[in-house]
Amino acid sequence: MLVATGLVSALTLTGLLAFQDRENADAASPARANATRDAIAYESLQQISRSIELAGALERHGVLGLERIGIRGFQSLVVSRLGGTIVATPGQWTLALGGGWACLSWPRTAWRDPSVSRGVCSGAPIVRTPPVSAAALARSMQCIERQQRAAFDAALVAASISPSSRGADPRFSTTSLADHVNRLGHVDFRVQITPDGVTFMSKTSAACLRPTSTAQLVRVVLGSCT
Numbered sequence: 772m773l774v775a776t777g778l779v780s781a782l783t784l785t786g787l788l789a790f791q792d793r794e795n796a797d798a799a800s801p802a803r804a805n806a807t808r809d810a811i812a813y814e815s816l817q818q819i820s821r822s823i824e825l826a827g828a829l830e831r832h833g834v835l836g837l838e839r840i841g842i843r844g845f846q847s848l849v850v851s852r853l854g855g856t857i858v859a860t861p862g863q864w865t866l867a868l869g870g871g872w873a874c875l876s877w878p879r880t881a882w883r884d885p886s887v888s889r890g891v892c893s894g895a896p897i898v899r900t901p902p903v904s905a906a907a908l909a910r911s912m913q914c915i916e917r918q919q920r921a922a923f924d925a926a927l928v929a930a931s932i933s934p935s936s937r938g939a940d941p942r943f944s945t946t947s948l949a950d951h952v953n954r955l956g957h958v959d960f961r962v963q964i965t966p967d968g969v970t971f972m973s974k975t976s977a978a979c980l981r982p983t984s985t986a987q988l989v990r991v992v993l994g995s996c997t
Contacts, residue, residue, distance in 0.1 A: 809889040811869030811903050812855070816887045818912060819845045820875055823885055832930035833943065836991035840922050848918070849911045853903045858895045865895035869903030922978035922991050924960045925971040928952060929980055929989050943982040943989040945969060968996040 806813075819841065826838030850857055855868030863876035874892035877885040891897060932942060932951050948969045952962050963970040968981035972995075979996035982989050 805871070805889060809871035809873055811905070811908055812866045812871045812873035813887060813889050815845075815849055815855075815868055815908065816864070816866050816873045816875045818849075820885045820887050827884075829926050829930050833988045834926050834929045834991065835988055837922065837926045840919055840991065840993060844915045844919055848914050849908070852911055853907060854901045855903075856898050856900065858892075858898065860892060860895055863892040863895075865892045865898075867891075867898035867900045869908070870900055872897075917975035918993075919976065919978075920973040921960060921971045921976040922993060924958075924973065925969070925978045925980045926991050928955070928971070929991070942987060944986045945982060948980055948982070948989070963995070965996045970995045 822841035822845070823838060826841060829837055846857070849855070850866065850868065853868060855866060858865040858867070862878075863874055866873050866875070872889070872891045874888050874890060874895075875885050876888075876892060928951065929943065929948065932947065945964065945966070945968060949962070949964045952958075952969065959973065961972045963972065968979050971978050971980065976993070977995045979992050979994060980989050981992065981996060
């Protein structure tokens with residue numbers, strides 16, 4: 772009797788595990804049928820993917836910091852705020868958000884050339900999350916835009932300084948940055964020059980352009996220069 776009971780229990784457990792495996796495989800699938808379920812996660816990763824690519828392009832112009840700002844804002848204002856989670860595995864992120872999943876992956880030698888697909892990344896666990904509306908995602912993205920507006924303006928201004936325009940001054944000295952801003956004419960931000968760098972101020976945020984010790988690179992950080 773005990774043997775029969777144990778056998779039934781084992782078969783039941785095996786059936787449950789097999790069902791869970793099939794359920795996980797279905798959830799992980801990037802099939803077109805799952806597009807609606809994965810839409811929020813997919814759109815969110817598309818946004819951060821574009822931010823990473825932009826940050827990479829600006830770094831090639833000597834402007835650092837935008838990637839860190841973008842990722843931190845995404846994690847706090849989208850993922851955490853909307854009840855999602857990111858599972859990081861080598862070369863990829865799985866975002867669980869709004870009841871669906873999306874995978875951001877990049878080649879080993881090209882971190883700033885990511886691609887996004889629906890479903891979980893290979894080998895990542897299935898994490899369940901509560902539903903999220905498109906309107907809630909839009910509000911979170913708008914919050915990111917307001918928080919990072921000044922940093923974005925500062926980075927683009929710094930990247931627009933061409934080597935031929937710097938004259939005898941180092942490319943990213945506080946003086947050359949201030950002179951370049953003054954030549955721009957009408958802009959949607961205000962600046963404040965300090966010995967530590969140039970503060971950019973929008974209606975909703977502030978960011979500091981701070982030259983490195985060699986003045987060959989400049990770093991963007993949130994908040995005013997000290």
